[in-house]
Amino acid sequence: MAVTQSKKVYRADHVGSLLRSEKIREARRLHESGELSAEGLRQVEDEEIARIVQKQKDIGLEAVTDGEFRRAWWHFDFLENLVGVKGYWTGGGIQFKEQETKSRGIKVDGKLDFSDHPFLADFKYLKGQAGSHTAKFTIPSPSMLHFRGEIDRQVYPDENDFFSDLAAAYKKAIRSFYDAGCRYLQLDDTAWAYLCSDEQKYQLREKGMDPDYLVRKYLETINEAVSDRPDDLRITMHICRGNFRSTWISSGGYEPVAAHIFGSLNIDGFFLEYDTERAGGFEPLRHVDRDDLTVILGLVTSKHGKLEDKEEVKKRIDEAAEYVPLEQLALSPQCGFASTEEGNLLTEDEQWQKLEHIVKIAHEVWS
Numbered sequence: 001m002a003v004t005q006s007k008k009v010y011r012a013d014h015v016g017s018l019l020r021s022e023k024i025r026e027a028r029r030l031h032e033s034g035e036l037s038a039e040g041l042r043q044v045e046d047e048e049i050a051r052i053v054q055k056q057k058d059i060g061l062e063a064v065t066d067g068e069f070r071r072a073w074w075h076f077d078f079l080e081n082l083v084g085v086k087g088y089w090t091g092g093g094i095q096f097k098e099q100e101t102k103s104r105g106i107k108v109d110g111k112l113d114f115s116d117h118p119f120l121a122d123f124k125y126l127k128g129q130a131g132s133h134t135a136k137f138t139i140p141s142p143s144m145l146h147f148r149g150e151i152d153r154q155v156y157p158d159e160n161d162f163f164s165d166l167a168a169a170y171k172k173a174i175r176s177f178y179d180a181g182c183r184y185l186q187l188d189d190t191a192w193a194y195l196c197s198d199e200q201k202y203q204l205r206e207k208g209m210d211p212d213y214l215v216r217k218y219l220e221t222i223n224e225a226v227s228d229r230p231d232d233l234r235i236t237m238h239i240c241r242g243n244f245r246s247t248w249i250s251s252g253g254y255e256p257v258a259a260h261i262f263g264s265l266n267i268d269g270f271f272l273e274y275d276t277e278r279a280g281g282f283e284p285l286r287h288v289d290r291d292d293l294t295v296i297l298g299l300v301t302s303k304h305g306k307l308e309d310k311e312e313v314k315k316r317i318d319e320a321a322e323y324v325p326l327e328q329l330a331l332s333p334q335c336g337f338a339s340t341e342e343g344n345l346l347t348e349d350e351q352w353q354k355l356e357h358i359v360k361i362a363h364e365v366w367s
Contacts, residue, residue, distance in 0.1 A: 007232065007234050007268065009294050009327075009328075009330055010062050010134070010330060011331065011362040011363075011366045012060065012061060012062075012330070012331055012332070012355075012358045012359040012362035012363070013061070013271075013296055013331070013332040013358075014061065014065070014332050014333055014336070014355055014358070015138075015186075015188075015271055015298075015302075015333060015335050016065045016067070016138040016188075016238075016336050017065075017067060017068040017074060017138070017336030017338045017339055018052055018067030018068070018069070018336070018337050018338060019067075019337050019338050019343045019344070019347075019348050019351050020067075020069060020338055020341050020343055021052075021069075021348065023044055023047075023048055024044065024045065024069055025341075027040070027041050027044035027045070028041065028341070042070075045069055045070050046125060048069055049066045049069050049070075049126065049129060050129050052066075052067050052069070053066070053126070053129040053130060053133075054129075056133075056355070057133055059352060059355055059356040059359055060359035060360075060363075061133075061359060062133060063136040063184055064126075064129075064130050064133050064135065065126070065135075065136050065137070065138065066122065066125070066126040066129075066137075067338075068138065068336070068338065071341070072104075072340060073104065073339075073340050073341075074138070074140065074188055074336065074339045074340065075140035075144050075148065075188065077119075078117075078119055078139050078140055079106050079140060079144065079145050079148075079149065080106050081117050081119065082112060082117070082145070083110065083112060083113035083114065083115050083169070084108055084109065084110035084111050084112040084113060084155075085106055085107065085108055085109075085110075085112070085145065085149065086107055086109060087104060087105070087106050087107075088104075088106070088107060089104065089105075090104065090105040105149075105150065106145070106149045107149065107150045107151075107152065108145065108149050108150065108151045108152055108155065109152045109155060110152075110155060111155065111165060112145075112162070112165040112166055112168075112169045113165070113168075113169050113172070114170070114172040114173045114176065115172075117173065119137075119139065120176055120177065120180050123135065123137045123177060123180050123181075123182055124180055124181070127180070127181045127182070134183065134184050135181070135182065135183075135184070136184040136185075136186060137177060137184070137185055137186070138185075138186040138188055138238075139173070139185070139186070139187060139188070140187070140188050140189070141188060141189035141191070141218075141222060141237060142166050142170045142187075142221050142222055142225050143189055143192075143214075143218040143221060143222065144188075144189060144190070146162070146163070146166070146217075146218075146221075147190070147194075163217055163220070164224075166221055166225075167220075167221045167222075167224035167225045168224075171224070171225050171226075171228055174226065174228075174229055174233070175228070178229070178233050182233070183232060184233075184234045184236075185234070185235050186236045186237070186271070187222070187235065187237045187238070187267070188237075188238045188240065189237055189238065189239055189240070190239075190240050190241070191214065191218060192239045192257050192261060193239050193240055193241040193273070194241075195211050195214060195256060196253060196254055196255070196257055196280075197241075215257065215260055219260060219264055219265060222265060222266075222267075223265065223266050226266055226267060227266070234268050234269070235267045235268055236267060236268055236269040236270065236271060236294070236296070237261075237265070237267050237269070237270050237271065238270075238271035238335070239254075239261075239270060239271065239272060239273065240334075240335050240339075241273055253281060253283075253284060254280060254284040254285075255280065255284045258285075258287040259287045262285075262288045262289070262290075262293070263287055263289060268292070268293065268294060269293060269294035269296055269330075270293075270294075270295055271296045271298060271332055272297060272298055273298045273334040274298050274299050274316070274320075275298055275299060275300065275301035275303070275334035282319055282320045282322070282323050283323070285320060285323035286323045288323070288324050291325075291328070293328060294328055294329070294330055295324050295329055295330070296329075296331065296332045297317060297329060297330065297331055297332070298332055298333060298334030298335065299313050299316050299317070299331060299334070300313065300332070300333045300334065300357065300358055301333065301334055302333040302334060302335050302336060302337045302344055302346075302351075302354065303334075303335075303345070303346075304344075304346055305346035305347060305350030305351075305353070305354070307353060307354065308357070310357070310360075310361055310364075313331070313361055314361065314364070314365060317329060317331065326365075330362070331358050331361060331362045332358060333354060333355070333358065337351045337354075
């Protein structure tokens, strides 16, 4: 089918987050200690975002992000600024393999809504810097509020009401970003990868949660959230097995959820992690039966700085093309470089080399 400019496939793409610069780190430290005002911090963020947007343009990326430079987390910063949600210190972090995040959690203590969200101003600044390039913005998927949040059962005694209000809040969010000029929005979601992991599903059941129920409710909620989006708004989803300081949480191929997400989620593309054997093979891609769905192959890792062999990456793209036509494929890192402000264990120069490597490979494969 014909692809409009707004729905074009970006053959070389990236998940969004970038390593925080030393200037950002120092400004945050000074702000937290009371030595730098909020206005002073934002000025530093503005300058550094302008720099990294230009860098993305220089290496050949067509869709540019703000690197999530104003955020501490890929998900909590957005979610706790929804109406009815608040962040809090939990006393313990999220456990990854051999690493644990700092303390943070979210609670739903009121009726959900979307209004006056600070990320709208963040997007507008990014769009101003993007110029003729596409300003791509990332937010957590709706399912992440349920998956990571605590819900006050006095506010939502019926969980169906929670999911209904969640979808409505996201529908407002999507319209608000669109009205601000966004034409490329990415939903980040770790829940689907957890639902591919036998270990994680066991842990969910131990907590009294039914994985099959989660599949149904998350599908319904996401589809309702995106149901009224304009035709020229591209919405993709990044599915991740965890990424903190170059470590991970879950393992397992996409087969347990492939038919659901590829066949039933009404979005335009999926960023899929494929940098290690933990993600399984390409066989689940046989469930892709839409000619308007893009699969962005995360064949280049963001967890270390060593560049992948170009010919090996091309070979794996060819293998994926046995299940999905080449014209529906694209290339990216398997995740962002800094899902939290701490970032992964590689240098900023290595990060840019990775992205430039992706641009060059994509040009050779699809030009």
